Amino acid sequence: MIISIASGKGGTGKTTVATNLAFSLENNVQLLDCDVEEPNSHLFLNPEIQDKETVSVPVPKIDEKKCNYCKKCAEICRFNAIAVLKNTILTFPELCHSCGGCVIICPEKAISETGRELGLIQRGRAGKIDFVYGSLRIGEAMSPPLIEKVKSYIHPDKINIIDAPPGTSCPVITAIKNVDFVLMVTEPTPFGLHDLKLAVEAVKLLNIPCGLVINRSDLGDNKVKEYALQNKLPILMEIPFERRIAEIYSNGGLIVEEMPEWKPKFLELYRKIENIAG
Ligand code: SF4
Ligand code: SF4
Incomplete structure (x- = not known):
């Protein structure tokens, strides 16, 4: 019950x-x-x-050495937890819902996951x-x-x-x-x-x-x-x-x-x- x-x-x-x-x-x-x-x-x-x-929940961690700023990660994120500017990429872990979509879609394998304590x-x-x-x-x-x-x-x-x-x-x-x-x-x-x-x-x-x-x-x-x-x-x-x-x-x-x-x-x-x- x-x-x-x-x-x-x-x-x-x-x-x-x-x-x-x-x-x-x-x-x-x-x-x-x-x-x-x-x-x-x-x-x-x-x-x-x-x-x-x-x-903890997983959130993205970007390896900027591998990133080519293609914006695919920002486009897939429904929660605006990633922003890609000209030569900069920003993550907003507090907005991330830990769906893992950005990790999967990144063509350069530039995104891994790290823990965010809840x-x-x-x-x-x-x-x-x-x-x-x-x-x-x-x-x-x-x-x-x-x-x-x-x-x-x-x-x-x-x-x-x-x-x-x-x-x-x-x-x-x-x-x-x-x-x-x-x-x-x-x-x-x-x-x-x-x-x-x-x-x-x-x-x-x-x-x-x-x-x-x-x-x-x-x-x-x-x-x-x-x-x-x-x-x-x-x-x-x-x-x-x-x-x-x-x-x-x-x-x-x-x-x-x-x-x-x-x-x-x-x-x-x-x-x-x-x-x-x-
Ligand atoms: S998808 Fe990967 S390569 Fe493209 S901007 Fe995001 S982190 Fe960089
Ligand atoms: S894991 Fe999902 S919610 Fe979090 S930043 Fe990546 S696409 Fe957005």
């Missing part, structure tokens, strides 16, 4: 749901933090890190939970290959919970594609509804079953619930706005650990997901 916990916007409580669900399930569960620009699941679960791995993957255990998280190098924009690498640790025999990046752009799509279920965490505000609609459209395009958790459910208005009803989106859990829950969160704690009455509610959430995902 692979469940992505996503949200149309940041700050809705996505990581709270991901970490508390993993902690409630306890056995045979793995949490993969794919929110690589701002990973913070580890702050709640405090895993013991056992392995660190630098992730970030770090750390793996370990938080109690009985297997834990993997990626962190993007500061200043790096190309997060999808790092997210793919975190997802390569998905274990087919475990319950895999993915903490996806917020939003609806490429990193989110990378984190939610090929999963069994997407759990959207939202809040009943106009901003929450606006971004939820965008995120749900993206999930619909991928044809993945989806359900909602409404956080701070007793604030705001009823429009998220009305939208869910109109779009046949099951509301699988509601978390009210409670001072105690907010305090636990701000102290980096887990609701299910400090308010054990919440554990059955998270287990029930998983049971509902299992029923829908099949």
